[in-house]
Amino acid sequence: MHGHHHGYLDDKDAYLSRLRRIEGQVRGIARMVEEEKYCIDILTQISAATSALQSVALGLLDGHLNSCVLDAAKQGDDAAKEKLDEASNAIARLVRS
Amino acid sequence: MHGHHHGYLDDKDAYLSRLRRIEGQVRGIARMVEEEKYCIDILTQISAATSALQSVALGLLDGHLNSCVLDAAKQGDDAAKEKLDEASNAIARLVRS
Amino acid sequence: MHGHHHGYLDDKDAYLSRLRRIEGQVRGIARMVEEEKYCIDILTQISAATSALQSVALGLLDGHLNSCVLDAAKQGDDAAKEKLDEASNAIARLVRS
Amino acid sequence: MHGHHHGYLDDKDAYLSRLRRIEGQVRGIARMVEEEKYCIDILTQISAATSALQSVALGLLDGHLNSCVLDAAKQGDDAAKEKLDEASNAIARLVRS
Numbered sequence: 001m002h003g004h005h006h007g008y009l010d011d012k013d014a015y016l017s018r019l020r021r022i023e024g025q026v027r028g029i030a031r032m033v034e035e036e037k038y039c040i041d042i043l044t045q046i047s048a049a050t051s052a053l054q055s056v057a058l059g060l061l062d063g064h065l066n067s068c069v070l071d072a073a074k075q076g077d078d079a080a081k082e083k084l085d086e087a088s089n090a091i092a093r094l095v096r097s
Numbered sequence: 098m099h100g101h102h103h104g105y106l107d108d109k110d111a112y113l114s115r116l117r118r119i120e121g122q123v124r125g126i127a128r129m130v131e132e133e134k135y136c137i138d139i140l141t142q143i144s145a146a147t148s149a150l151q152s153v154a155l156g157l158l159d160g161h162l163n164s165c166v167l168d169a170a171k172q173g174d175d176a177a178k179e180k181l182d183e184a185s186n187a188i189a190r191l192v193r194s
Numbered sequence: 195m196h197g198h199h200h201g202y203l204d205d206k207d208a209y210l211s212r213l214r215r216i217e218g219q220v221r222g223i224a225r226m227v228e229e230e231k232y233c234i235d236i237l238t239q240i241s242a243a244t245s246a247l248q249s250v251a252l253g254l255l256d257g258h259l260n261s262c263v264l265d266a267a268k269q270g271d272d273a274a275k276e277k278l279d280e281a282s283n284a285i286a287r288l289v290r291s
Numbered sequence: 292m293h294g295h296h297h298g299y300l301d302d303k304d305a306y307l308s309r310l311r312r313i314e315g316q317v318r319g320i321a322r323m324v325e326e327e328k329y330c331i332d333i334l335t336q337i338s339a340a341t342s343a344l345q346s347v348a349l350g351l352l353d354g355h356l357n358s359c360v361l362d363a364a365k366q367g368d369d370a371a372k373e374k375l376d377e378a379s380n381a382i383a384r385l386v387r388s
Contacts, residue, residue: 200327200329200330201330202324202330202333203327206324206327209324210321210324210325213317213320213321213324214321216317217314217317217318217321220310220313220314220317220344221314223310224307224310224311224314227299227303227306227307227310228307230297230300230303232297232359233297233298233299233351233352233354233355233359234355234377234378234381236299236351237348237351237352237355237381237384237385238381238384240344240345240347240348240351240385241348241381241384241385241388242388243344244341244344244345244348244385244388245388247317247337247340247341247344248337248341248388250337251334251337251338251341254330254333254334254337255330255334257330258330258331258334262329262330280331281331284331284334284335284338287334287335287338288334288337288338288341291338291339291341291342291345
């Protein structure tokens, strides 16, 4: 466990309610498939859920930079280097997903 | 309602199980936030869920092209035009999400 | 060579001028690196050039669906199937790039 | 001008040659349109150029985090805050483009 305060914890409840809403969106998409709705309408909902997930990711990333990375930077280059590499890899995964 | 057979219906059960899995992934992400897990680990799971959603969308789109669009093309240009415009807009939303 | 009329040819000149502009944008990005400009400003230009390229791709795809795919659909399922698979793969590459 | 050393300058020549190659790719795409090549083949080249541009962006971003942001973090929270906000906005543009 990381013994410091993750940036996103300041908005923990907001993130939890956003994620519950996205979970509901995905359940709704499954129901549309169950009810054999029109493909394009289902695709519209998938794009909305994907965008919502990406917004959560961008928020978490911003919080991570402003807490974990910033704290590490104050401890010196080695600690910061590790955090920054992690952040860069997470950004690359996000851009490619 | 569209009185014809949507392409995705051939794989309806597979889509339903994939969507249930993605729903579980999103629930898992919420649990990681609840348990205050490390930001980067949560981001990794969000990228995985986003990619899974996009794969479902690409499958649905392929099914749509091979059924709804193909059927419309056989009815003539006007019917096809409408379907093709819908498909192009759905593709644009997918690329931009 | 495909002996039919590609959809994009109706807007050939427009596509050529858009691509020349994007070429100029990339050259401008190189000049910013040459002149050692601020990273964030260079990133802004790269996002703009990437979006411009994606818009050209979406236009070409729309034209392809409305010409090559539509023509193939009229020739029957086998011809259409090949075109539709090509289109789906191109869409997947675009979504993942 | 920013009186400090941008991260990307360590690889300045490599970035310049990558950008020249991408410029050549875009010129090549224009030539394919000029020569009325098949749409799907053009789309394949656009996806390749887009991916190449994103890779340059991810490299610049990594360099930025490891230099500008890291230096700012050492100067204190306010300086770091500004840089981190800039980085987050650049990441959001990259993810959405």
